[in-house]
Amino acid sequence: MKIMVPVKRVVDYNVKVRVKSDNTGVELANVKMSMNPFDEIAVEEAIRLKEAGKAEEIVVVSIGPKAAQETLRTGLAMGADRGILVEYDGETEPLAVAKILKGIVEEENPSIVLLGKQAIDDDCNQTGQMLAQLLGWPQGTFASEVAADGDSVNVTREIDGGLETVKLSLPAVITTDLRLNEPRYATLPNIMKAKRKPIDEKTPGDFGVEMAPRLTTIKVEEPPKREAGIKVESVEELVGKLKEKGVI
Ligand code: AMP
Secondary structure (H helix, E strand, C coil): CCEECCCCEHHHHCCCEECCCCCCCCCCCCCCEEEEEHHHHHHHHHHHHCCCCCEEEEEEEECCCCCHHHHHHHHHHCCCCEEEEEECCHHHHHHHHHCCCHHHHHHCCCCCEEECCCCCCCCCCCHHHHHHHHCCCCCCEEEEEEEECCCCCEEEEEEECCEEEEEEEEEEEEEHCCCCCHCCCCCCHHHHHHCCCEEEEECCHHCCCCCCCCCCCCCCCCCCCCEEEEEECCCCHHHHHHHHHHCC
């Protein structure tokens, strides 16, 4: 079985993002970029399935600028076998990404496409669902456990107030939630080995996909600053202040 893992290059989750002075977006110049954290979890899960003998090949795919090669190399250093870069310099929207992924699925015939539940830059949480719809495949979203078994896979989903386990017939789309696993760090020898693993280069045109954005960002704003707190001398004073503010 082949597993395809789409990985997005995003601002590193440790970076304190800054809004551009003209409020058109966030500052990307000289900012550390990394693999979307949910996609690292997806790569890790694919590797675990391969280590358990349930999968033979893992293909990582990224749609983004030339520099997204680094993101693919991270996946290859973790343990994926090969990469596909679909080069595009602008912002990518979920529908266009899902259409490109559909084109790659038709060429690669994976049994599972394992995506992150959301990209931490656009917070869309749409690509996996759209891809499943375009392919007409079953989907298991927000996975906290994945158990592959022959021609089906059981996905335990994190839902409000509990867990739900669904059985999907393969091929299927799965999206990862935070508690699925803890991704491994790539070791130095594996980082070196990853440099020799193949990365195919494609363009959106190869899949006949129009990338022009359908959304226009009107405004991006910082969250309001928190007001400074005050110190109180006694519980009575605290209760008085809370009553004054109408909190109790
Ligand atoms: P989103 O729907 O944008 O929140 O993204 C959900 C998931 O789709 C991500 O975690 C990735 O697995 C995948 N994805 C989204 N955009 C891209 C991209 N440009 N390249 C590769 N994978 C992507």
